[in-house]
Amino acid sequence: MAKKLMKGSEAIGEAAVQAGCKLFFGYPITPQNEIPEYMSMRLPQIGGAFVQAESEVAASNMIYGAAGTGERVMTSSSSPGVSLMAEAISYLAGSELPVVIVNIVRAGPGLGGILPSQGDYFQATKGLGHGDFRVLVLAPWSIQEAADLVQDAFDLADYYRNPVMVLGDGLIGQMMEPVEFHDGRQPLKVLEPKTWAATGCDGSRPTNVINSLFLDPEELERHNIKLKTKYDLMEADEVRYATKGADEDYEVAIVAYGTVARVCSTAIDELRQEGIKAALVRPITLFPFPYAAVRETAEKAKAVLVVELSAGQMIEDVQLALARSRPVHFYNRMGGMLVSPDEVVAKVKAILDGSSVEVHHG
């Protein structure tokens, strides 16, 4: 298919349709309204259904019901809405239901603002709801990558029988960029038939029950162990990252994800023109986090710079990866303010001239 100029939200919606998504349940919240708007127009064209729910609470429980029938289903929201979905996401993980959830993150806390932020990193990767569970978290840095990752997300959700979150920000939602959808895309994984789905039982099999209730503690522990085994498998097999300039010599290794990584990429080009060598390692999966890749990239550098649109969230995973083997510096903006390439350039120079203070946690 030829490249087409698309807005991020619409590309995300179309990518879901191309991946076989038949159902979308959502609730309006800025800055992601174009996703449900697109799906409300598009899904009836393919015999699917769109429902504007009364709340994110309801929307996320509707995807639970629909996913339980085995159909491909999706919702999208932005930070305060995702907080309301936390209940259902825990049930989805506990009941092992495959769904795709897009979070176009906005600045918080509380009502916060509507501009881009990375303040939901902790929520997405470590605390998306009650109980012991994980969701795969994919963080695109371009509209093309958002479209590709949304399609991959459906395959990963089905393969692992687990929710998958695509974590973007307002830039991903609102930017327009060329996007190409590939004809004849093959699933990422060999996907088994959904014999577990609750679709009516004619007696040829035991009844299927979609459930996360296990009152017997031994049975629940077995379920917890089964889930943990699945999350371990994700950590072993699903780590994704990209690097820039990591094959050459460099003094500073920058760690950033999403649109912030693009800003850092530009900064690295500008630094090179001034003869300053820096490299970028960009986590694409935030869970599982690419600890080994971050460590290997950092070990070739004198110092590490983490850049985030938050008060410092991913930096904790970077510090876990490095175990104090390299000094870690931090640059951030918050509240919907963006990081500029010039600011990153200045921070790298400050690290090299000794005027930047490294960050310690713990």
Add this chain to the structure above:
Amino acid sequence: MAETVFARPLALADVSTHYCPGCTHGLIHRLVAEVLDELEVKERTVGVAPVGCAVLAYNYFNCDFQEAAHGRAPAVATGVKRARPDLIVFSYQGDGDLASIGMAEIVHCANRGEKVTVVFVNNAIYGMTGGQMAPTTMPGQVATTCQLGRDVETAGHPIRVAEMISTLRTPAFVARATVHNPLVSVHAKEMLRRAFTYQVKGTCFSLVEILSTCPTNWGIPPAEATGWLEKNMLPYYPVGVFKTPDSGSREPKPLIS
């Protein structure tokens, strides 16, 4: 040759339930199962279980089930029905689940006219959590969180769900029934049969509120519980059909005629 005149419905699993002596959940389960059998829809039915005493309902019916979060059964049922309109979908919910934490979900499910059936069991108290005040607890009724009796000055009056849902303009079948004696139970089954039939025909949303006993948390013997229901609940929660898809709706009158 002996003729079988009474047997366990095929849609009802051959297991003992966990319900307390004198509780009418088991009876209501049976009525639902009989209707699923008679309409010959068991094979394409998906039930949605609540959080509350009926949380284990999926163990008691011979059909596929989904267990919902507290109050969210109408949203889950919406997801199932929109994904698979050919399935017969019902939620089975108690008063804390439906009328308190799940009030938004039931109102909007009804208002969208989802072609699902809601079986709403009203026993005027929280059962599984141990007898706390419900939105449907009667004025003056003692519960563990209103130990001097429900004070309508601070807790408001009991919510009449069937009446409230029937004010929505979207066509629906809304009825209330009770199962405190065999005769009225026959009427309750008829209400359930009409509700499921409307779904089978793809006509409309349907909700049947069924008054139920809870001797354990009411603190009275099972034999007295049916009488307590009749004396205290029935006058406030009248039995009958509140809305049919053909009966239209009460339109507001213009201010100036």
